[in-house]
Amino acid sequence: MIKLERVTKIYPDGTEAVKEVSLEVKEGEFCVLLGPSGCGKTTTMKMINRLIPITRGKIYIDGVDNTEVDEDELRRNIGYAIQEIGLFPHMTVGRNIETVSVLKGWPKAKRKRRAEELLELVGMAPGEFTDKYPSELSGGQRQRVGVARALGADPPILLMDEPFGAIDPITRVRLQDEFLKIQQEIKKTIIFVTHDIYEAIKMGNKIALMDEGRLVQYDTPANLLYKPNNKFVEDFVGADRALKALQLIRVKEVICSSPSIAKADDRAIAAKERMEQEGINHLVVVSDDGKFLGWIDKAELGRGEIVRETMKSSAPTATVDTVLNEALSLMLSSGLDTLAVVDGDNRLQGVLSFGTIQKALSEIAQRGESE
Numbered sequence: 067m068i069k070l071e072r073v074t075k076i077y078p079d080g081t082e083a084v085k086e087v088s089l090e091v092k093e094g095e096f097c098v099l100l101g102p103s104g105c106g107k108t109t110t111m112k113m114i115n116r117l118i119p120i121t122r123g124k125i126y127i128d129g130v131d132n133t134e135v136d137e138d139e140l141r142r143n144i145g146y147a148i149q150e151i152g153l154f155p156h157m158t159v160g161r162n163i164e165t166v167s168v169l170k171g172w173p174k175a176k177r178k179r180r181a182e183e184l185l186e187l188v189g190m191a192p193g194e195f196t197d198k199y200p201s202e203l204s205g206g207q208r209q210r211v212g213v214a215r216a217l218g219a220d221p222p223i224l225l226m227d228e229p230f231g232a233i234d235p236i237t238r239v240r241l242q243d244e245f246l247k248i249q250q251e252i253k254k255t256i257i258f259v260t261h262d263i264y265e266a267i268k269m270g271n272k273i274a275l276m277d278e279g280r281l282v283q284y285d286t287p288a289n290l291l292y293k294p295n296n297k298f299v300e301d302f303v304g305a306d307r308a309l310k311a312l313q314l315i316r317v318k319e320v321i322c323s324s325p326s327i328a329k330a331d332d333r334a335i336a337a338k339e340r341m342e343q344e345g346i347n348h349l350v351v352v353s354d355d356g357k358f359l360g361w362i363d364k365a366e367l368g369r370g371e372i373v374r375e376t377m378k379s380s381a382p383t384a385t386v387d388t389v390l391n392e393a394l395s396l397m398l399s400s401g402l403d404t405l406a407v408v409d410g411d412n413r414l415q416g417v418l419s420f421g422t423i424q425k426a427l428s429e430i431a432q433r434g435e436s437e
């Protein structure tokens with residue numbers, strides 16, 4: 067789908083920004099360009115849609131040399147999302163999203179329908195947001211609009227340059243998760259730039275790690291972590307690679323989906339007996355319609371007659387798509403050794419225990435050593 071052959075960029079001032087980079091991204095793959103600031107990620111990306119002219123080497127898109135395609139045509143077929151500066155401030159959200167479909171000459175009704183579809187896709191109600199201006203949105207909302215705009219005319223390829231870089235960490239995690247979910251539906255071929263190794267491991271099927279303009283390793287996230295090509299990769303990955311590898315596993319892969327539960331109106335003494343029988347310290351509490359209410363702690367059960375009176379109700383939750391690394395940090399912040407997993411309506415899907423995460427960690431480490 068996208069093939070770089072010994073791509074080199076020397077800027078007019080003599081800076082050698084990209085040196086002989088060769089790599090191939092297959093259809094539907096999510097390739098992350100990773101590396102420290104100044105290593106040539108943005109330059110590499112911008113040569114693909116020719117925002118920056120190439121000095122030497124070739125870039126093929128679907129087998130066609132990209133310098134032989136009309137520049138505007140090329141850009142219409144490659145979605146491009148960057149940090150929030152990308153939105154046109156004087157245009158409404160709807161108009162921003164329609165940018166490329168206007169260029170493509172789509173009729174107005176089709177453009178409007180597509181813009182509404184895309185707003186829905188990125189989780190923003192069209193009725194509420196179509197006529198707003200970028201300045202009326204939060205950073206996270208602007209970023210969502212940026213992604214919607216990049217998808218505007220349904221391009222097969224998406225280039226994304228640190229698209230979630232300027233967002234607070236919590237919103238960032240949410241946008242990453244949402245985007246991965248969207249990608250499962252749209253299956254674009256994606257090149258995504260980041261300097262954040264956690265983000266790279268979480269998002270990519272393949273990671274291209276760059277250093278000073280060179281491609282150092284192009285590999286799966288697991289191989290990058292456990293089979294580093296050289297000292298630079300090893301240092302970049304760092305000592306806590308097991309923690310980073312937790313980004314590779316999602317809650318749904320390790321969830322206990324039929325946990326013991328208590329109801330808020332159960333008698334506390336009965337709940338305590340159950341926990342003793344099962345050898346657990348915490349029991350998850352749900353409402354009659356299956357919604358997550360909170361946790362009870364065996365040690366504190368003497369305090370009330372019924373479960374509701376001793377329940378800890380402000381616990382964090384994960385979803386089945388949360389990565390284990392984030393699940394672990396939620397768990398640590400709650401002070402419990404277990405985490406409730408819920409769906410969009412707060413209905414309990416299962417629970418995740420600290421022991422499960424430990425087990426996953428040791429399995430990853432073994433996998434890394436045996437490969």
Ligand SMILES: Nc1ncnc2c1ncn2[C@@H]1O[C@H](COP(=O)(O)OP(=O)(O)O)[C@@H](O)[C@H]1O
Pocket residue numbers: 077078079081082083101102103104105106107108109110
């Ligand atoms: N227009 C330019 N003229 C000269 N040097 C540039 C220009 N743009 C970027 N560079 C240099 O090229 C190198 C790679 O930059 P860039 O691709 O932006 O890196 P990254 O995106 O990995 O941070 C850096 O040394 C940067 O200073």
Ligand SMILES: [Mg+2]
Pocket residue numbers: 107108109259
């Ligand atoms: Mg950059």
